Amino acid sequence: MSDKLRGYAHRVDIASDPQKVWQALTQVDNLRRWCSPAADIRAKPGGLFRASVDRVIELEAHIDVCEPGRRLRLIYLPSKELPPTSDAIVDDFILDPTAPGTIVRLLGSGIPATTDWDAQYKRLRMGWQAAMTRLKVFVERQMGEARTGSASGPTVLAPSAGPGRSTR
Numbered sequence: 001m002s003d004k005l006r007g008y009a010h011r012v013d014i015a016s017d018p019q020k021v022w023q024a025l026t027q028v029d030n031l032r033r034w035c036s037p038a039a040d041i042r043a044k045p046g047g048l049f050r051a052s053v054d055r056v057i058e059l060e061a062h063i064d065v066c067e068p069g070r071r072l073r074l075i076y077l078p079s080k081e082l083p084p085t086s087d088a089i090v091d092d093f094i095l096d097p098t099a100p101g102t103i104v105r106l107l108g109s110g111i112p113a114t115t116d117w118d119a120q121y122k123r124l125r126m127g128w129q130a131a132m133t134r135l136k137v138f139v140e141r142q143m144g145e146a147r148t149g150s151a152s153g154p155t156v157l158a159p160s161a162g163p164g165r166s167t168r
Contacts (some may be wrong), residue, residue: 005087007109008125012132015101016139018069024139025072025093034138035131049074054127057081057120061091070095083116091128106132 014021024030026043031051039051047063058081061074076089089110096103106128111121 004113005109006111006113006121007107008128009108010106010129010132012104012136013098013101014104014136014139016143018095018097018102020143021095021102021104021135021139022069024135024143026066026068030138030143033142034134043068043072053131054123057123065092082120083112083114085110085112085117087112104132104135 031039036051049061065073072093074091092107094105
């Protein structure tokens, strides 16, 4: 177990109800459009989440909390693409209804504060930051629209805000 751990916190305000945001997070076709073209999910306690959030490292996680419309917690499984760790790496999505939409918080934790994890930490933190922006754009502007991607794969959404800009 590492002596020091680090994490990240992201927040995005989405002008839509929590149920629609939940569908974007937990339905495979939706997840593939904003998160990762090969993403997969079985959204239930004990289910599985698989995606490449940074488009490089394939992550696989056990779903230990699944409260529809409210919370989804992922506990990442060991990966040969990441340095070894005995700590649990967790991403916790929390949806809060608020007028006129939903606040989505992503709390990541358990990442070792060691030099061999520096690059992976940055990839996870920045990858999820960009993905949260894509989630907002997808839910507010494209969810429910017909897909315009080619037969070779789904449409991948570009974020509307550049690096360092607010996604609210």
